[in-house]
Amino acid sequence: MDELNLDEKRNILPEGTTLQMGKYRIDKLLSYSGFGIVYMATEMQFDERVAIKEFFMKSVNRRDGDSTTISVTTPQNKIVFDEQKAKFMMEAKRLRRLHNQHIVHITDLFEENGTVYYVMNYIDGQPLSNIVRQNGMIKEQEVFDYLNQTLDALEEIHSQKFVHLDIKPANLMVDKTGQIHVIDFALSKSQFSEEDVVVGYTHGYAPPEQMYGEITKIGPWTDLYALGATLYNLLTGQKPPSISQIAEEAEDAFLFPESIDIGFQALITWMMDISPIKRSQSVERVRKMIEDLGLMDEFDDIADDDATILNGD
Numbered sequence: 001m002d003e004l005n006l007d008e009k010r011n012i013l014p015e016g017t018t019l020q021m022g023k024y025r026i027d028k029l030l031s032y033s034g035f036g037i038v039y040m041a042t043e044m045q046f047d048e049r050v051a052i053k054e055f056f057m058k059s060v061n062r063r064d065g066d067s068t069t070i071s072v073t074t075p076q077n078k079i080v081f082d083e084q085k086a087k088f089m090m091e092a093k094r095l096r097r098l099h100n101q102h103i104v105h106i107t108d109l110f111e112e113n114g115t116v117y118y119v120m121n122y123i124d125g126q127p128l129s130n131i132v133r134q135n136g137m138i139k140e141q142e143v144f145d146y147l148n149q150t151l152d153a154l155e156e157i158h159s160q161k162f163v164h165l166d167i168k169p170a171n172l173m174v175d176k177t178g179q180i181h182v183i184d185f186a187l188s189k190s191q192f193s194e195e196d197v198v199v200g201y202t203h204g205y206a207p208p209e210q211m212y213g214e215i216t217k218i219g220p221w222t223d224l225y226a227l228g229a230t231l232y233n234l235l236t237g238q239k240p241p242s243i244s245q246i247a248e249e250a251e252d253a254f255l256f257p258e259s260i261d262i263g264f265q266a267l268i269t270w271m272m273d274i275s276p277i278k279r280s281q282s283v284e285r286v287r288k289m290i291e292d293l294g295l296m297d298e299f300d301d302i303a304d305d306d307a308t309i310l311n312g313d
Contacts, residue, residue, distance in 0.1 A: 008032060011056065011063050013039065019112055024052060024119065034058050035084065035186050040122060049122045050107070055088040055115045057081060070114040085116055091185045092118040097160055102153035104173075104183045123183070125175035128234060132169055137237035140260060144299045146172065146234065149180035150227055155283040157182075158220045162190045165218070167226035168205040169233055191219055204240040205229045209276050211243065217276050224280045228271025235260055235268075246274050263293035 004012070017026040023044060030038040030051060037054045060077035061070050072078045089109065095118075096106040108119035128146065131138060138146075150172060157164055164171075165187040173181040187200055201210050207225035209217035229240035232254065241253035254272075256265045267289055273279035280286045290296055 051120045051122045052117055054117050055085055068113045088116055095185055098156055100153055100156040102149050102180050104181050123173045123175055123181050125173050127170045128172045129169035138234045141299055143234045146180050151283050153182040154223055162188055164188050164223050167223050168202050169230055208243055208274055221276050221279050221281050224271050228268045231268050243274055263295050
């Protein structure tokens, strides 16, 4: 996490702060973004570690003095704050409906200090973006494993009729056992939402229909583009090609190392087709393509070879 400036530090709840009449104790800061602050905390009754996300908008909120209560800078900003706070609560309720080992789980939701909090299971690990930053790229076999785990998560998300809209390495946490956890549903929306704007997107990971706010064209295929871009970043250590690069250069926009399996390359370029109707429409279709390309057998063979080497056979 980047170093916080003085104003940001003033907005962080101090370590030892309690919420819900002592039920939770804030232990330390985990992350600080434009729409929320995430803390590591302790659920006091069972002495369990949890993560707590506090709704806090950098542009419109502040904490004055020693108060833990959030204030809004202007009356006009109060309207924006209330609208976004309602969306934050909806984010928590959507997450609560999801039941998958690869998706962060919500255990509590409450209002306090003039804002809203939700409590999640704590993930002892790091985002894939950190691993890429440290190592440059991730081994192909590991990336394929992360792909399958993330597909499991997306299948559950899409079955509940909404889309994540911010799949990227920073939002895929890997714990110490190698298990992936999809986090940060701040941009998520119901499929075929009647809302007329998309709140935001991440350059390089958002397809054209999301970047240009074409709500009626957004669906599972939007998340699958982002997953393809994520795979590209993990395998190459480079930023995914931009939409304009793909439009102008087609497959030449993708600079894969020669060592990457040709079938894996084909899967990613297909997932990142800039036309929503030409790329994969569903998790099921991605799995079928993996089967057709023989990737499952390919990486199972690699795993068996690695195991043989480790066992000294």
